[in-house]
Amino acid sequence: MLTSGPQEPDPTPSEPACAVLVRVIRGKVREREKRFTATFVVGRSKECNFQILETSVSRLHLQIIRDGARWRLKDLESANGTFLEGVKIEDVPLPDNATIELGKGGALLSLTVERRDLPKAEKPPAAKQEFTTETQIIQHYLDSSRKEHVGEQTMLFRRAFKRVQKRKSRKYKVVIGVVLLLLLVAGSVIVYQTNKLSKLRATAENIFYAMKALQLQVAKVEELVLQHAEEKQAAEVLEKQARLKDMEKEYDGFVKELEVYDKIPEDEQIILRVARTFGECDVAVPKGFVAEVKRYIKIWQSTSRLEKALQRAKQKGYTRLFPRMLAEKNLQPQFFFLPLQESNFDERAIGPETRYGYAKGMWQFISETASRYGLRIGPYSGVAVYDPLDDRFDVLKSTVAAIKYLRDLNNNEAQASGLLVMASYNWGENNIRQIISRMPENPRERNFWRLLSYKDIPRETYDYVFSIFSAAVICENQSLFRFKGECPEIPTSK
Secondary structure (H helix, E strand, O other): OOOOOOOOOOOOOOOOOEEEEEEEEEOOEOOOEEEEOOOEEEEOOOOOOEEEOOOOOOOOOEEEEEEOOEEEEEEOOOOOOEEEOOEEEOEEEOOOEEEEEEOOOOEEEEEEEEEOOOOOOOOOOOOOOOOOOHHHHHHHHHOOOOOOOOOHHHHHHHHHHHHHHHHHHHHHHHHHHHHHHHHHHHHHHHHHHHHHHHHHHHHHHHHHHHHHHHHHHHHHHHHHHHHHOOHHHHHHHHHHHHHHHHHHHHHHHHHHHHOOOOOOOHHHHHHHHHHHHOOOOOOOOOOOHHHHHHHHHHHHHOOOHHHHHHHHHHHOOHHHHHHHHHHHOOOOHHHHHHHHHHHOOOOOOEEEEEOOEEEEOOOOEOHHHHHHOOOOOOOOOOOOOOOOOOHHHOHHHHHHHHHHHHHHHHHOOOOOOHHHHHHHHOOOOOOHHHHHHOOOOOOOOOOHHHHHOOOOOOHHHHHHHHHHHHHHHHOOOOOOOOOOOOOOOOOOOO
């Protein structure tokens, strides 16, 4: 049985006692917060002093050691490592405030060292002095709180001074009353402005989701026009598109009045703009989303994977072809980054075996979905080999099928939320689409912001969406994010 270690002796006056407060930012635990005053162990085992129920956490993962008045972090040879502010550690001093990650993308802990200040020594009373300054004389004659015996003249001075002070106090009361009134007025203005901003934000959200609902209607009518080419339906598309532009202008006005993009760093502005591009409401971004995107950007920056994959895509002409094909079907050109996450733009890619068979090709289609979208399945579909007779390995055919699939997801299941489209595309073993199907079928209640509020999002899907999104953000401003690769040519809006 693990214990908290030997009890430390009381610190000397030169070494103030301290404790460590552990708070859980991310991860499954039995208790979210705990304070320790002696050495303790963190891990998945029940024997640990602080238990974390995550598979990425080792049974005995990390030891926080009390070393006199200081603390140290010691990784217990964990399988996935311990990271202090993103840097892998073995045995290091613990800063007063630290963020610890148990395995990349695993449990996230906040550690705070609480120190107790030493009592300050009292100053000895000052020795009695003769009057040497005018201030000392004033204090002697006018300070009525002093207890020593005073003469008649001193009492006369004090009474006169008290009458003067009484007159001044009346003036002060008037001044204080005026100040309080001004504060009350200012407080009322603040409350009014806060309520006004709250109403503006709510109105902006209403317009945004009404706009998304209208986009869905336009997309579905466009499908009918493509199928039947009726003049009435074509006119309906034009009418709805005009309404959509008016709503977009109105929404832009609300965003400007709310100052959503004012006084925030450029990288955060880009993150909000890309979120809106993918169909998420930029005035209702959930807390922590921007910080999480920044974390995934750092992951991309730590490897050459993005640069190499985009170099392959450029050499084969995908950086110009794919965004244009997506835009022609009224899909966000930034879906270009989806095959980056699926296969690194490798048209001969073969995924691991699943209960659905092997996912194959650049877009990683399983046989069932590929057949549904008109792709021929080769004779070696059940074997992990390249098959030239399988259309999933044909770049142009598989890309056309993938765009049809993305459009169907966007217009139906994902309710015009580009990030939900990505989550739905990432079918995988976890079947994220069952979670999405339980959400109400309208853009306001079925979007990625709502999905983030669910606790049972599969980690695979979470990483998938944030990886694609953060890659798109990087390519919005390569120099800002210090990226030296060549990004795709994103068509401008019509």
